[in-house]
Amino acid sequence: xxxxxxxxxxxxxxxxxxxxxxxxxxxxxxxxxxxxxxxxxxxxxxxxxxxxxxxxxxxxxxxxxxxxxxxxxxxxxxxxxxxxxxxxxxxxxxxxxxxxxxxxxxxxxxxxxxxxxxxxxxxxxxxxxxxxxxxxxxxxxxxxxxxxxxxxxxxxxxxxxxxxxxxxxxxxxxxxxxxxxxxxxxxxxxxxxxxxxxxxxxxxxxxxxxxxxxxxxxxxxxxxxxxxxxxxxxxxxxxxxxxxxxxxxxxxxx
Amino acid sequence: xxxxxxxxxxxxxxxxxxxxxxxxxxxxxxxxxxxxxxxxxxxxxxxxxxxxxxxxxxxxxxxxxxxxxxxxxxxxxxxxxxxxxxxxxxxxxxxxxxxxxxxxxxxxxxx
Numbered sequence: 026x027x028x029x030x031x032x033x034x035x036x037x038x039x040x041x042x043x044x045x046x047x048x049x050x051x052x053x054x055x056x057x058x059x060x061x062x063x064x065x066x067x068x069x070x071x072x073x074x075x076x077x078x079x080x081x082x083x084x085x086x087x088x089x090x091x092x093x094x095x096x097x098x099x100x101x102x103x104x105x106x107x108x109x110x111x112x113x114x115x116x117x118x119x120x121x122x123x124x125x126x127x128x129x130x131x132x133x134x135x136x137x138x139x140x141x142x143x144x145x146x147x148x149x150x151x152x153x154x155x156x157x158x159x160x161x162x163x164x165x166x167x168x169x170x171x172x173x174x175x176x177x178x179x180x181x182x183x184x185x186x187x188x189x190x191x192x193x194x195x196x197x198x199x200x201x202x203x204x205x206x207x208x209x210x211x212x213x214x215x216x217x218x219x220x221x222x223x224x225x226x227x228x229x230x231x232x233x234x235x236x237x238x239x240x241x242x243x244x245x246x247x248x249x250x251x252x253x254x255x256x257x258x259x260x261x262x263x264x265x266x267x268x269x270x271x272x273x274x275x276x277x278x279x
Numbered sequence: 280x281x282x283x284x285x286x287x288x289x290x291x292x293x294x295x296x297x298x299x300x301x302x303x304x305x306x307x308x309x310x311x312x313x314x315x316x317x318x319x320x321x322x323x324x325x326x327x328x329x330x331x332x333x334x335x336x337x338x339x340x341x342x343x344x345x346x347x348x349x350x351x352x353x354x355x356x357x358x359x360x361x362x363x364x365x366x367x368x369x370x371x372x373x374x375x376x377x378x379x380x381x382x383x384x385x386x387x388x389x390x
Contacts, residue, residue: 030326073326081328092308099311114319120326134322141320152310219309265310271318 028073030120031127033066034101035269036138037112038146040065044108051097052076056104061128064138067105068127076120085118094118106269110240111146113138113274137276145274148211148237149267151246154219155202155232156261157195195259199231202257209249210236214272228261237273 032051040058048056050069059066074080084090095117102114121127131138207213218230238246247264254262 033324036320076326078326078328081326085328091312095308095311095315098315102315114315116317116319116321117315118326118328119320119322119324122325126325130322216313219313268314271314274320275318276320276322 028077029070030073030076030122031068031124032071032076033068033115033119033121033127034098035067035105035112035114036064036131036142037067037105037109038063038065038142039109039111040067040105041108045101045104048101048104049097050101051094056101059124059127061131062135064131064135064142066127066131067101068124069101071120076118081118102269102271106267110148110270111142112269113141113145114269114271134276141274141276144212145237145270147240148270148273149240149243150270150272151210151236151238151264151266152268153206153232153234153236153250154230154263154265155199156226156228156263157199157231158228158259158261195231198257198259202253202260202262203232203234205253205256206234206236206249209242209246210238211242212237212273231260235268235272237270 034050034056042058045056045058045067050056050071052069052071052075054070056067056069059068075084084094098117102112106112106114121130203213203215213234213236216233216235218233236246250262250264254260
């Protein structure tokens with residue numbers, strides 16, 4: 026009999042077992058729920074051959090394994106988030122020795138969990154990514170002695186300076202855009218801009234933010250984004266969501 | 280079957296903007312990893328794994344959310360030599376085999 030553990034995806038309130046039934050967890054076993062006080066943990070059984078300490082050290086070095094596991098983990102969290110906004114997602118590969126160990130942990134964390142759930146209840150996380158539209162450089166004026174080395178160097182220096190200034194301008198504009206959007210949300214978190222090879226876009230990412238927005242202020246948030254699209258024509262603003270509140274249902278204590 | 284106590288959450292906003300809560304979507308891997316690795320409740324389970332210790336995660340995956348330019352500034356540029364990232368490994372192995380065969384042929388012809 027192989028040793029097993031209990032993989033924890035999220036903890037929340039008002040989670041109905043029925044809606045999660047039939048859902049497959051990481052490693053293939055069925056997703057199920059554990060109750061403790063008024064909180065419900067979303068879990069599944071995993072084999073320690075794949076999810077034990079040494080197995081994880083091995084598997085986490087494998088990008089394919091990580092991708093499959095991360096997507097499945099996120100899918101389970103999303104399904105739970107579709108049922109309730111009072112949900113605290115846990116980080117990938119948070120595994121306990123048994124169901125009882127999960128309940129014990131919830132008991133220990135109870136007060137902080139309740140605070141985290143209250144913070145995100147009736148709210149959703151929305152990702153906002155801002156891309157700088159490529160701007161064409163004005164053609165360099167052709168001087169009489171354009172062929173001379175000095176003129177060429179001066180022109181090159183001016184081009185580089187122009188690009189650097191444009192980059193700085195874009196960054197401070199992006200910061201302005203961020204502050205313009207903040208009042209429409211309950212909370213915000215700035216993330217590192219993503220690399221162009223990942224975004225598969227020619228334009229550079231000038232801003233990568235995630236916002237916690239009241240569900241009943243959602244319309245206002247989207248209208249604000251549309252307004253910013255008009256006010257900041259040099260940017261392309263991409264909104265994605267709703268995400269489960271990964272970035273905001275965090276514990277106050279480490 | 281008991282009725283759920285809370286109706287499935289799907290706001291009018293979701294429908295208007297075409298987002299359906301809970302439906303599977305092809306989210307970018309970078310977006311998912313950004314969240315499931317670095318966010319969420321980060322608390323020790325019984326199975327101890329320090330994600331920062333794992334070289335692949337520290338460099339390769341965290342790299343997904345850090346700019347490549349910044350990494351190169353820091354002297355990290357292993358991906359320029361990693362076939363998994365700069366091309367298809369199988370394709371390269373195939374190409375190597377063909378090149379080796381060709382070299383053998385050419386060396387054979389010289390004799």
